[in-house]
Amino acid sequence: MLVEIAVADAYGAGFEFVEQEVIVAENKLIDYRAHQLSGIKGCYTDDTQMSLALAELMLKDIEWTQENIAEVFYECYKRDPVHGYAKRLQTAFSEAENAAIFARMINSDSFGNGAMMRSVPLGYFNSEAEVIDHATIQASVTHNHPIAIDASVCIALAAHAGLYGKVTLIELPEYLLSLGYKVNSGWHGRVKAISEDTLSAVISNLMGHNCYSTLIRNAVNFGGDTDSVAAISCGVASCYKETKKTLPEHLLKNFSKHSYGLDYLADLDSQLKNKYLADI
Template identity: 40%
Template sequence: MEIDYFMLLEIGIGDAYGAGFEFSPYEKIKAHNSLTSYQSHELGIPAGNYTDDTQMSLAISELLIDKTDWNRQNIANKFVQCFKRDPREGYSKGFYYFLKSIKDGREFLEKINPESTRNGAAMRAAPLGIIKDIDDLLAMSEIQASLTHNTEIGIKSSQAVSLAAHFFVYNIGSKNVLFDFIGEYTNFKWNNKWEGEVACCGEETVNALLTVLDQSNSLKDVLINSVAFGGDVDTVAAVGLGIANLSSEFEKELPNFLFNDLENNTFGREYLKEVGSQLLSLKA
């Protein structure tokens, strides 16, 4: 199977594949990271279900599609709306209970502690790659990050992910210059030789992502290599697959179960395809 949908479905597939292995013991990764089935997660995520990475990427995509004014209040409203309409596991515990406890975007902004350096702003930033003007992209990526991750690494990790998607959407160059492109526009020294477990940290997540994109030549490798790190691998796999599928440099063949066994409730597979096609229509 080749997936030719735009970004959201691929994020959902990578997320659901990685979610079964998030912070799992290496024995589980060794035994099951072979692209033969989705894995359930011990913490209550059923096999084939996506998590926060996809839900928050949907939020950003819907804001872009609706041409919503890009301000903190509107973005907060959408984050809350997307969670409340389809609450799901996979968020960090703290953020999950925070979202449960508030009633709207205003309360979100009043009560959030926005100083996180974790990867929550990066995990939802890929859809912003559709923005053609790089200054706009950087500014919009910063604003969305600032709601929850108003820190240097929170903002730069978000911009790095948006830029990586942009690089392939607009065919800027071959993937071996992606690393320099992102370093230049974020003015930050990333590492694309990442090894070992990926913490929930924005910097490590981008490093793992850039390593996977550099070292993989197929979508299969993107998934397997993302999970093989161990740690917060669903974010790396989600963003990695969403971005890699935009580039002709990755061999596209994937096993059918990734598509067929992906959840397909109201906001599942068919919804991801629909939002992806609407997002693609924004390409300048």
């Protein structure tokens, strides 16, 4: 899960909000492309780091509160800064003297996609009620808006349904609807960094593709917030048996981040499976 999120995130980051002509010319899945603003290549962004932070919290058996969630976000960034954070979070990381101050600075009613992009690991919780509760709390830390919270819940439930074998990918929209969440599976065009756009793009991507390579390429082809769509799509797809689970070997080889990199993420993946799925 986290390895797939990281590789898709790092590839998509090179195309984030670039012109469509660049995507047409360069989206060949041959290698990573440097991010147009940071200049960083082959390294994951905030999407993966915040997913990693929540995974670590899940493994620690610490109470699932807004304060503890903000603290793991703060600690993960401070030990290993990565690029891609929204301006308000980047400012908070830079100016907050401790996690408590950071928590106060990042509270917002934004309906951006920052809460949903980190929700995939929450699918490991054992019941739908737990998934909904934990996804709602973590979203409210930075995006306390009904649209952002619902999107966070939908992504976590999508992962949960695959991990626990409740539905196939093609049945996912119907499953979410049965729980009260209506999703659009016919998205076309560029994706804004808002929850509604990103959720629709992810669901549409999952309806049309079931292997990592095509999921990543199609996420980039949408344009806009390409790293978030690619990362969430591959993260959710990793939870389903029918997904062809082979990442491009050259992307694994050329992944440039070593501290808290693919080996660390693979270990977290293993720990999550052992903790939550050992009896399945």
